[in-house]
Amino acid sequence: MLPVYYYLGLAIILFTIGALGVLIRRNAIVIxxxxxxxxxxxxxxxxxxxRYWQSMNGQIFVFFIMTVAAAExxxxxxxxxxxxRTKASIDVDQISTLKG
Amino acid sequence: MxxxxxxxxxxxYLVPFLVxxxxxxxxxxxTLGGRMGxxxxxxxxxxxSGLSFVIAVLLxxxxxxxxxxxxxxxxxxxxIGNLQLDWAFRVDTLSVTMMLVVGGVGTLIHIYAVGYxxxxxxxxxxxxRYRRFFVxxxxxxxxxxxxxxxxxxxxxxxxxxxxGLCSYLLIGFWYEKGKDGxxxxxxxxxxxxTNRIGxxxxxxxxxxxxxxxxxxxxxxxxxxxxxxxxxxxxxxxQGVILAITLFTLLGVTGKSAQLPLYVWLPDAMAGxxxxxxxxxxxxxxxAGVYLIARSHAIYSLVPVxxxxxxxxxxVTALFAATIAVAQFDIKKVLAYSTIxxxxxxxxAVGMGAFVAGxxxxxxxxxxxxxxxxxxxxxxxxxxRGEHLVEHxxxxxxxxxxxxxxxxxDMRNMGGLRHKMKTTFWVxxxxxxxxxxxxxxxxxWSKDEILAEASTLNPAIYWLLIIAAFFxxxxxxxxxxxxxxxxxxxxxxxxxxxxxxxxxxxLIILALLSIVGGFLNFPTLHTFTTWLEHTIQVVxxxxxxxxxxxxxxxxxxxxxSTVLALGAIxxxxxxxxxxxxxxxKLPLNKRADxxxxxxxxxxxxxxxxxxxVDELYGYLVIKPYQWLSKFLAEKVDWDFWHDFFHDTILxxxxxxxxxxxxxxxxxxxxxxxxxxxxxxFKELAAQMRKLQTGFVRNYALSIFIGVVFIxxxxxxxxx
Amino acid sequence: MTLQMLLFLVLALVAIAxxxxxxxxxxxxxxxxxxxxxxxxxxxxxxxxxxxxIAVAQVSVYTGAIMVxxxxxxxxxxxxxxxxxxxxxWQRPLAITLAVILLxxxxxxxxxxRGVIPPTTAQIPEGFGSPAQVGTDLFKSYLLPFEITSxxxxxxxxxxxxxxxxxxx
Numbered sequence: 001m002l003p004v005y006y007y008l009g010l011a012i013i014l015f016t017i018g019a020l021g022v023l024i025r026r027n028a029i030v031i032x033x034x035x036x037x038x039x040x041x042x043x044x045x046x047x048x049x050x051r052y053w054q055s056m057n058g059q060i061f062v063f064f065i066m067t068v069a070a071a072e073x074x075x076x077x078x079x080x081x082x083x084x085r086t087k088a089s090i091d092v093d094q095i096s097t098l099k100g
Numbered sequence: 101m102x103x104x105x106x107x108x109x110x111x112x113y114l115v116p117f118l119v120x121x122x123x124x125x126x127x128x129x130x131t132l133g134g135r136m137g138x139x140x141x142x143x144x145x146x147x148x149s150g151l152s153f154v155i156a157v158l159l160x161x162x163x164x165x166x167x168x169x170x171x172x173x174x175x176x177x178x179x180i181g182n183l184q185l186d187w188a189f190r191v192d193t194l195s196v197t198m199m200l201v202v203g204g205v206g207t208l209i210h211i212y213a214v215g216y217x218x219x220x221x222x223x224x225x226x227x228x229r230y231r232r233f234f235v236x237x238x239x240x241x242x243x244x245x246x247x248x249x250x251x252x253x254x255x256x257x258x259x260x261x262x263x264g265l266c267s268y269l270l271i272g273f274w275y276e277k278g279k280d281g282x283x284x285x286x287x288x289x290x291x292x293x294t295n296r297i298g299x300x301x302x303x304x305x306x307x308x309x310x311x312x313x314x315x316x317x318x319x320x321x322x323x324x325x326x327x328x329x330x331x332x333x334x335x336x337x338q339g340v341i342l343a344i345t346l347f348t349l350l351g352v353t354g355k356s357a358q359l360p361l362y363v364w365l366p367d368a369m370a371g372x373x374x375x376x377x378x379x380x381x382x383x384x385x386x387a388g389v390y391l392i393a394r395s396h397a398i399y400s401l402v403p404v405x406x407x408x409x410x411x412x413x414x415v416t417a418l419f420a421a422t423i424a425v426a427q428f429d430i431k432k433v434l435a436y437s438t439i440x441x442x443x444x445x446x447x448a449v450g451m452g453a454f455v456a457g458x459x460x461x462x463x464x465x466x467x468x469x470x471x472x473x474x475x476x477x478x479x480x481x482x483x484r485g486e487h488l489v490e491h492x493x494x495x496x497x498x499x500x501x502x503x504x505x506x507x508x509d510m511r512n513m514g515g516l517r518h519k520m521k522t523t524f525w526v527x528x529x530x531x532x533x534x535x536x537x538x539x540x541x542x543x544w545s546k547d548e549i550l551a552e553a554s555t556l557n558p559a560i561y562w563l564l565i566i567a568a569f570f571x572x573x574x575x576x577x578x579x580x581x582x583x584x585x586x587x588x589x590x591x592x593x594x595x596x597x598x599x600x601x602x603x604x605x606l607i608i609l610a611l612l613s614i615v616g617g618f619l620n621f622p623t624l625h626t627f628t629t630w631l632e633h634t635i636q637v638v639x640x641x642x643x644x645x646x647x648x649x650x651x652x653x654x655x656x657x658x659x660s661t662v663l664a665l666g667a668i669x670x671x672x673x674x675x676x677x678x679x680x681x682x683x684k685l686p687l688n689k690r691a692d693x694x695x696x697x698x699x700x701x702x703x704x705x706x707x708x709x710x711x712v713d714e715l716y717g718y719l720v721i722k723p724y725q726w727l728s729k730f731l732a733e734k735v736d737w738d739f740w741h742d743f744f745h746d747t748i749l750x751x752x753x754x755x756x757x758x759x760x761x762x763x764x765x766x767x768x769x770x771x772x773x774x775x776x777x778x779x780f781k782e783l784a785a786q787m788r789k790l791q792t793g794f795v796r797n798y799a800l801s802i803f804i805g806v807v808f809i810x811x812x813x814x815x816x817x818x
Numbered sequence: 819m820t821l822q823m824l825l826f827l828v829l830a831l832v833a834i835a836x837x838x839x840x841x842x843x844x845x846x847x848x849x850x851x852x853x854x855x856x857x858x859x860x861x862x863x864x865x866x867x868x869x870x871x872i873a874v875a876q877v878s879v880y881t882g883a884i885m886v887x888x889x890x891x892x893x894x895x896x897x898x899x900x901x902x903x904x905x906x907x908w909q910r911p912l913a914i915t916l917a918v919i920l921l922x923x924x925x926x927x928x929x930x931x932r933g934v935i936p937p938t939t940a941q942i943p944e945g946f947g948s949p950a951q952v953g954t955d956l957f958k959s960y961l962l963p964f965e966i967t968s969x970x971x972x973x974x975x976x977x978x979x980x981x982x983x984x985x986x987x
Binding site: 002003004005006007008009010012013014016017018019020021023024025027029030032033034036037040043044047048050051052054056057059060062063064066067068069070071072073074075077078079080081082084090 | 925935970
């Protein structure tokens with residue numbers, strides 16, 4: 001295997017791109033997808049270190065992350081659908097009535 | 101306290117009761133008088149006064165065994181530094197004489213007053229005031245006893261002030277009556293204030309005494325008592341003694357109604373008649389004479405002062421006698437007569453004839469009290485007549501309605517000797533005694549004074565003899581106007597005699613006036629020897645031994661008797677014959693007094709008392725009232741109250757509070773508080789802008805945090 | 819440049835490119851598809867890292883289930899439309915700036931670490947990352963989390979149904 005920081009660097013880049021996606025895009029679904037990308041980047045980091053330390057814990061953890069991400073996606077999309085029903089739009093900038 | 105006196109033995113230890121019996125009497129009347137009847141109140145007051153007289157008699161008896169006199173210490177009053185004042189009683193022949201007069205005459209007048217006041221309070225519609233009269237009367241006896249029994253000048257002064265107070269209270273007894281509803285109160289004021297001027301003199305004399313006598317006193321402690329004053333006075337410079345004696349003379353002119361402070365005595369007649377008799381004839385006014393007699397030790401050191409005293413006395417005697425000639429109020433005549441007779445006494449003690457002066461004091465007490473009480477009887481008789489006339493229609497029609505009927509005006513009297521027999525006879529005795537007709541009391545005493553004057557001071561003698569002439573004249577005038585002739589008004593025609601409770605004291609006093617003269621009968625001289633134990637009788641320029649003791653000069657005696665009889669004859673002619681003739685004239689041309697056409701303007705001058713009161717008012721009272729009004733209105737109200745208090749103090753204070761509450765409190769403090777509040781509101785408004793409502797912004801803020809934390813960790817952990 | 823390195827670089831580039839494509843793409847469907855490619859690439863990485871089970875799970879769960887779900891919702895909601903005018907102007911520049919800073923920070927850390935971390939050994943235990951191994955660990959050491967996760971999934975299912983059904987009265 002390559003030195004671990006290669007994988008780590010890649011993970012960071014993917015994570016940053018995901019973060020940018022959350023911050024820049026206005027489409028709720030795309031934001032959600034960016035969140036998945038971030039989670040995925042974390043998964044990559046975990047697996048890389050699992051291989052480095054030769055411990056299964058990292059992979060088990062990834063397993064759980066995936067499970068939770070799946071559950072989260074299910075709920076999240078259900079929420080988006082519900083919001084779409086009232087707002088007829090999935091532009092997050094329009095959900096801003098709680099302003100100060 | 102009481103029992104130190106027992107060491108002196110005999111009845112002397114009873115002397116405090118002289119004062120205490122009247123005090124107990126007045127306390128009983130004050131506390132229980134409301135529940136007792138008039139009779140009980142009167143009885144207690146007379147008993148208190150009577151017991152005081154009994155004590156005086158016992159003291160006199162005790163003195164017979166010990167004639168040099170005794171000082172009975174009682175209690176220590178003030179001890180401060182160089183001053184030691186004790187309340188000690190002095191029982192010697194001079195003070196016992198005064199005690200006997202005050203006690204005896206006082207008790208008789210108390211008895212008379214029981215009857216007189218009974219009618220008077222009903223005449224003035226206030227029966228409840230009966231008790232107050234006797235309380236004040238007993239208070240007077242107590243104060244007068246303090247005065248005459250004092251052993252030092254300060255205790256004497258306490259009694260002096262006490263009698264002055266009682267005089268004020270009793271003159272203004274009917275305080276809501278009199279001219280314009282306050283006449284009696286104003287008369288009381290006049291008496292008190294004029295006496296105060298005299299008291300000022302007395303006090304200055306005392307202060308001088310203390311300043312100059314105290315360094316020479318034993319142990320440097322001065323106690324004002326008569327004995328030490330007599331011994332120390334010889335070492336003090338003459339000028340000081342002269343000043344002391346002259347200031348004391350000022351006090352005497354106030355209390356004993358001499359020139360120039362006599363003006364209160366005629367006005368004091370506003371009080372009820374027993375008051376006039378007791379206070380303003382027999383006792384209080386004689387306190388001045390007593391004072392000079394008591395101070396004989398210092399007066400005999402300064403012949404100049406003695407001369408002044410004699411001149412004041414003699415001039416007053418003549419002056420007052422002339423005024424009495426033209427007075428119409430029965431009591432005013434007697435008042436001016438009192439002033440005149442006091443002048444005789446003051447002149448006597450001024451010349452150094454202390455015995456003569458004191459003798460006349462005692463005699464005068466008898467017949468002057470008699471005259472005043474009888475005049476009271478006359479006045480009440482007229483008032484009874486007036487009462488009858490008011491309630492009887494037929495009589496009422498006959499009465500002439502010319503304004504207010506004055507029962508004291510002699511022009512409304514006349515022919516009373518038929519209606520009021522007892523009163524007439526006693527009045528006649530008193531009048532003759534005053535005029536100095538032998539063998540009544542006044543003759544002996546007045547004659548002794550004239551005899552002394554003829555040898556010691558001829559100028560004084562001539563003044564006094566002329567005054568004696570006028571005395572006889574005005575008394576004759578009074579007798580003829582009141583008791584002889586026809587009644588000049590309806591009430592006089594219906595007058596009734598007074599009850600026994602009033603006439604019996606009158607009879608007793610009349611008897612005393614008849615036999616009293618034998619107290620100091622020439623060749624017997626009992627009174628002289630009696631007094632000599634206390635007063636070393638000194639008379640400068642005495643010609644012989646007999647003159648010292650007040651000898652009997654036959655020439656003087658005959659001259660004075662002839663003058664007196666002559667005066668009475670002239671009075672008879674004028675007031676019996678001439679007035680009969682005058683009745684023939686029509687009413688509007690008829691003068692009210694036969695003297696008026698004869699003397700003309702002089703009569704008006706005398707009738708208006710030489711306008712002395714008006715003169716005093718113009719010179720003294722008006723400027724004083726102007727000054728007090730000025731001080732009260734301009735200085736006190738306008739300047740002090742309005743300007744200083746209201747404008748400066750109150751205004752300043754209000755201005756300060758306005759400043760503090762307005763600009764300071766509202767402006768500055770509220771400003772700071774509001775500033776803080778507004779500042780926070782601004783801050784909050786700015787901070788609110790963070791809550792944009794966009795989810796992406798919140799996510800951005802998290803991201804910012806993450807970046808910075810990682811950056812911080814990098815920097816810190818390298 | 820070994821084979822491994824070359825392989826890694828290629829795959830990395832693909833991953834990054836697909837991620838960027840997802841980011842930039844205006845069309846939501848295109849974004850979803852780019853993401854699918856990204857997931858697939860990451861699955862290959864997993865394989866390279868001796869995590870075969872995870873790799874397959876990635877493909878089947880993530881790309882197969884999750885992304886399909888995404889595509890369903892996108893198509894359901896008709897979200898192909900392009901976004902309107904930006905409401906907050908300063909958001910995008912600021913975010914990009916911050917991302918760059920973060921990358922720089924990360925780069926600084928990584929490059930600093932280069933000499934510190936010892937290289938990995940080539941040898942790994944037999945059956946590392948195999949399904950048997952994963953299953954054994956799951957049921958032995960991580961039983962509780964496993965069961966809880968099943969509850970979680972139940973909740974998610976129920977929740978999703980409740981949320982989408984809630985409109986009917």
